Amino acid sequence: MLAIETSALQKHFADTKAVNGIDLNVATGSVFGLLGPNGAGKTTTIRMLATLLKPDGGTARVLGHDVVREADKVRAKVSLTGQFASVDEDLTGQENLVMISRLLGFSWPGARARAKELLEAFELEEAAGRQVRAFSGGMRRRLDIAASLVVTPELLFLDEPTTGLDPRSRNQVWDIVRAIAAEGTTVLLTTQYLEEADHLADRLAVIDHGRLIAEGSSRELKRSVGGSTLHVQVADAGRHMDALQLLRGVFGDEVQEDREAARLSVRVAREELAPQALSALAAAGITVNEFALSQPTLDDVFFALTGRAAEEEAQKEEAA
Amino acid sequence: MSNGSMHKVLSSELRPAPASAISAALTLAWRAALKIKHVPFQLFDVVVFPIMSTVMFTYLFGGALAGSTDAYLQYLVPGIVVQTIVFLTVYTGVGLNTDITKGLFDRFRSLPIWQPAPIVGALIGDLMRYALAALVVLAVGLLLGFRPDAGVIGVILAIALMLVFASAVSWLWIIVGMLVRTPESVMTTSFLLLFPMTFISNIFVDPATMPGWLQTVVSLNPVTHLTTAARGLMHGTAVTTDILWVLVAAALVTVVFAPIAMRMYYRER
Ligand SMILES: Nc1ncnc2c1ncn2[C@@H]1O[C@H](COP(=O)(O)OP(=O)(O)O)[C@@H](O)[C@H]1O
Ligand SMILES: [Mg+2]
Numbered sequence: 001m002l003a004i005e006t007s008a009l010q011k012h013f014a015d016t017k018a019v020n021g022i023d024l025n026v027a028t029g030s031v032f033g034l035l036g037p038n039g040a041g042k043t044t045t046i047r048m049l050a051t052l053l054k055p056d057g058g059t060a061r062v063l064g065h066d067v068v069r070e071a072d073k074v075r076a077k078v079s080l081t082g083q084f085a086s087v088d089e090d091l092t093g094q095e096n097l098v099m100i101s102r103l104l105g106f107s108w109p110g111a112r113a114r115a116k117e118l119l120e121a122f123e124l125e126e127a128a129g130r131q132v133r134a135f136s137g138g139m140r141r142r143l144d145i146a147a148s149l150v151v152t153p154e155l156l157f158l159d160e161p162t163t164g165l166d167p168r169s170r171n172q173v174w175d176i177v178r179a180i181a182a183e184g185t186t187v188l189l190t191t192q193y194l195e196e197a198d199h200l201a202d203r204l205a206v207i208d209h210g211r212l213i214a215e216g217s218s219r220e221l222k223r224s225v226g227g228s229t230l231h232v233q234v235a236d237a238g239r240h241m242d243a244l245q246l247l248r249g250v251f252g253d254e255v256q257e258d259r260e261a262a263r264l265s266v267r268v269a270r271e272e273l274a275p276q277a278l279s280a281l282a283a284a285g286i287t288v289n290e291f292a293l294s295q296p297t298l299d300d301v302f303f304a305l306t307g308r309a310a311e312e313e314a315q316k317e318e319a320a
Numbered sequence: 321m322s323n324g325s326m327h328k329v330l331s332s333e334l335r336p337a338p339a340s341a342i343s344a345a346l347t348l349a350w351r352a353a354l355k356i357k358h359v360p361f362q363l364f365d366v367v368v369f370p371i372m373s374t375v376m377f378t379y380l381f382g383g384a385l386a387g388s389t390d391a392y393l394q395y396l397v398p399g400i401v402v403q404t405i406v407f408l409t410v411y412t413g414v415g416l417n418t419d420i421t422k423g424l425f426d427r428f429r430s431l432p433i434w435q436p437a438p439i440v441g442a443l444i445g446d447l448m449r450y451a452l453a454a455l456v457v458l459a460v461g462l463l464l465g466f467r468p469d470a471g472v473i474g475v476i477l478a479i480a481l482m483l484v485f486a487s488a489v490s491w492l493w494i495i496v497g498m499l500v501r502t503p504e505s506v507m508t509t510s511f512l513l514l515f516p517m518t519f520i521s522n523i524f525v526d527p528a529t530m531p532g533w534l535q536t537v538v539s540l541n542p543v544t545h546l547t548t549a550a551r552g553l554m555h556g557t558a559v560t561t562d563i564l565w566v567l568v569a570a571a572l573v574t575v576v577f578a579p580i581a582m583r584m585y586y587r588e589r
Contacts, residue, residue, distance in 0.1 A: 050430050076338070076432040086423035090355045102347040103433050105336030114334065121325040131358060147427070152330055176326070183330040 001064055003028045003155050003186040004049060010057035011044050011210075018044040020210035021058065026188060026203075031181045033201030033218075034190040037302070041210040042190035043083055046157050049188070050080040063154055079148035083159040085140040086147075087132050093119060093143050094128040100147045118146040122176070138169025145176055156180060158189040162196060174199055194218070195295050206301060213305050225296040225304040227269040230277070233290040237262040243286050250277045268293065341434035345441045348428075352415075352445015356452065362411070363449065367456045370404040374461065377524060385525060390465055397461035398468075398478060398550040399523030404457050405450045405482045406489065406543060407514055412446050413493025413506040421502065439494060439585060443487055450486050454479050470556035478553035481566055485546050488570035491577035498584045517543050542569040 004026035011019040019041045026032040034042050047053040049062055051071040059066065065073040087096045094115050101111035119128045122142045127135060132143065141161065148156060158177065162170040177200050181187050191197050197204045198218040206214040206221070214221060222228065230251075234243045240262045247255045247266055250273055255266045268274060274293055281288060339347060356363060374396060377385075382392030419425045419438070428438045458466070458475065468475050492513075497506050520534070521543040527535045538544050545565040552558030 047426070050426075052426055052429055072432060075430055078430070080426065080430040082423040082426050084423040086427040088351065088355075088424060089422070090358050091351065092358075095351075095354055099347060099351050100427075100431075102350075103339050103344055103428075103431055103437075105338045105343075106334070107336075110334070110336070114332075117325070117329050117332075121329040149329065151335055152332060179326045180330060183327070185330075 001028055002026060002061075003030070004032070004060070004062055004188060006049075006058065006060040008058035009045070009048065009055055009060050011041075011048060011053060012056050017210050019048070019055075022207070022210070022212055024205065024212070026186065028186050029181075029184055030202045031177065031187040031189065031200050033197035033204035034188065034207060035192070035194060035197050035204050035301075036190070036207040037192060040207045042207060043159055044210075045207070046080070046159050046188065046190060050078060050157050051075055052080075077154045078157065079151075079153035079155075080157045081144050081148045081159065081161060083163070085137075085144040087140065087144050089133040090131060092129050092131055093124050093135070093139075096132060096143060097147060097150065100150050104151050106150075114150060118149065122146045123172075136169070138165050138172060141165060141169065141173060142176070145173070149180070152183065153185060155186045155188065158187060160190055160192065163192065170196075194221070194297055194301055198222070198295060206305065208302070208305075214301070221301055222296055223269060225300045226267050228267075228271055228293045228295050230266050230268045230274055231290055231292045231294060232264045232277075232281070232288055234262045234264070235287040235289050239286045240264075242284060243281060243288075246280045246284060246286070247277055250280060263290075338432045339437075341437065344433040344437035345444060348438055348441020349444035349448070352442055353448055355415075355445070356449055363453060363456070366408050366411075367404060367453050369407075370400045370457050371460050373403075374400050374457070374464070378464065393461065393464055393466050394555065395526075395551070396524065397458070397466040398554045399521075399547040400461070401454050401457050401479070402482055402543060402547050402550055403518045403523055404453050405486045406518055406546075408450055408453055409446070409486050409489045410493050410507060410510040410514065411449070412442060412490040413495075413497030413510060414503045415442055415446075416494055416497035417500065417503045417506050420498070436582060436585065439581070443490060446490060447483055447487060450483055451479060454482065468554040470554055470558075474554045474556055474558075478550040481549055481553065481563065482546065485542070485566055485570045488573040488577075491574060491581050494581040495577060495584060498581070517541060521547060523547050542566065545569070 002025050004024055006022055006024040009019055009022045009024070010017075022045060034045065036042050044053065048055050049060055049067060051067050051074050054068055061067070062074045063077050067074055088099070091099070097115035097118055098111045101114045102108070106114055119125050122145070124139060124143060124146070127139055132140060135143065145158070145161070161177070162173050165173065177187060177189065189200065201218060203215070203217055204221065205212050214224070232243060232247065234240050240257070240259065244255055244257055244264055247264055251266045251268060255264055257264050271293060278291055377396060378389050378393050382389035386392035386395055416439070425438065429435065493506065493510055496509050500506055500509060520537055521541050522538060523543070527538045527544070530538065542565070545562045549558060549562040549566050552562060
């Protein structure tokens with residue numbers, strides 16, 4: 001059974017075609033990334049799938065249930081972590097989790113025990129008694145995700161889970177998402193970063209102006225852009241030409257050089273060749289200051305797919 | 321993240337049946353009570369003004385308006401409690417709007433619970449807030465020399481009547497809370513109605529001293545009837561017509577606005 005199955009899904013707001021005919025198939029047990037710039041229609045899609053918005057056209061089935069006719073059944077099986085941390089700022093972290101646990105049917109002692117477990121697992125014990133208002137962005141996000149896991153859902157929606165987080169918090173959220181997926185929960189996450197989708201998602205779809213413009217594994221998408229870029233900086237500028245020869249040997253002729261900085265860069269269609277290049281450099285006794293693969297960004301993908309840069313659709317973020 | 325504890329929480333088989341309608345509403349009322357505990361400032365905020373106006377009106381105009389400050393206090397305090405509670409109803413709309421803009425409502429609505437629970441829970445929580453504010457203002461009144469002739473029972477009945485009226489008015493602000501964009505605009509919008517409603521009434525001054533046309537306006541204002549009824553209940557001189565007037569007005573407001581509010585709530589945003 002597919003976890004999510006949509007056909008020609010549509011949602012219009014006045015004259016904005018927020019979601020304009022999306023066909024999506026998400027396999028059970030996978031992590032699926034919905035990638036797109038601000039205003040692409042990611043949140044609107046997720047809100048329809050989580051039964052918060054009624055589609056204007058098309059159909060959507062989540063875990064086998066129609067999102068309109070069987071909304072209750074869908075709600076019983078999914079959890080949503082919205083784009084903006086949806087926890088009560090006036091309450092403490094512990095109280096927020098007790099509240100959600102109670103709503104999901106736990107007894108008072110059961111709710112307190114569940115809250116404690118979750119606070120431990122999400123490294124929020126120390127902040128448990130503090131009002132959420134005083135939480136950092138990363139803590140708030142972790143609490144928000146914890147609230148979605150009071151009862152382990154079959155499907156978890158994560159809307160831009162790391163936007164606005166510092167790198168450390170972002171890595172923590174990534175670890176959480178991996179742990180959730182490892183337990184068998186299907187995850188649909190949205191992101192503006194190809195890097196994030198690449199790290200987390202088995203498959204991803206690129207959306208723009210409410211339409212799917214590409215779908216596949218991140219490897220396939222990156223390949224459509226021409227792959228990652230390898231940057232090498234040679235420690236001894238005198239060995240610069242040797243390094244250039246070696247890289248050409250591995251990757252072909254397309255190595256670009258910046259002689260001043262003794263830097264070389266090359267588009268890498270097959271990333272598995274990178275270690276080969278590194279050993280070749282080492283074998284030749286060439287030491288490097290930098291040897292880094294940089295991923296193509298959403299902008300690169302966009303440019304490759306549409307021939308234009310990813311533009312911001314929304315003038316300002318829609319909180320609604 | 322410690323993988324062990326993460327695995328433990330995620331592999332939990334605990335899957336109780338979701339809370340019943342009553343239990344969900346009570347949990348959300350508990351949430352409202354926690355807010356009063358954590359943000360008592362919000363409550364002080366709304367009682368400071370009534371207390372200040374009580375003191376000011378009593379000592380500035382009390383003698384002129386009622387012969388003595390003491391006599392005026394007996395007249396004024398029940399009305400001030402009414403004013404306090406009527407103004408507090410705005411926070412129902414403000415709280416709702418905050419929950420919507422913060423995304424908390426999305427979370428509630430995506431849970432497999434009785435869908436009106438967040439609204440009903442908030443209303444129950446608000447009743448606690450109204451009662452608490454009424455008690456604070458009354459306590460200050462008692463300190464200043466307010467002596468309700470009908471004693472505790474009369475005061476309790478008066479507050480109960482105010483709560484009935486206030487929960488009816490709350491539906492109005494629930495609608496406003498869903499219509500406007502920010503919590504601040506809920507405030508501004510509602511004050512446009514609440515200021516005239518509380519000031520063009522008999523809370524501060526006996527309408528007998530007012531020009532005829534104003535007397536008519538005052539006598540049509542439900543707040544006037546609520547104040548008369550509250551005064552009567554607290555001092556043991558209650559008139560049944562005023563109490564009935566309030567109950568009917570509350571019922572009408574609820575019957576008209578609650579269904580509109582619920583329909584808007586069910587409608588998507
Ligand atoms: N409630 C709404 N009313 C009107 N327009 C909306 C509403 N929600 C979203 N939109 C518009 O729909 C488009 C898609 O928005 P959204 O789904 O939030 O995009 P994303 O999540 O990808 O940033 C945007 O142009 C946005 O302004
Ligand atoms: Mg969004």
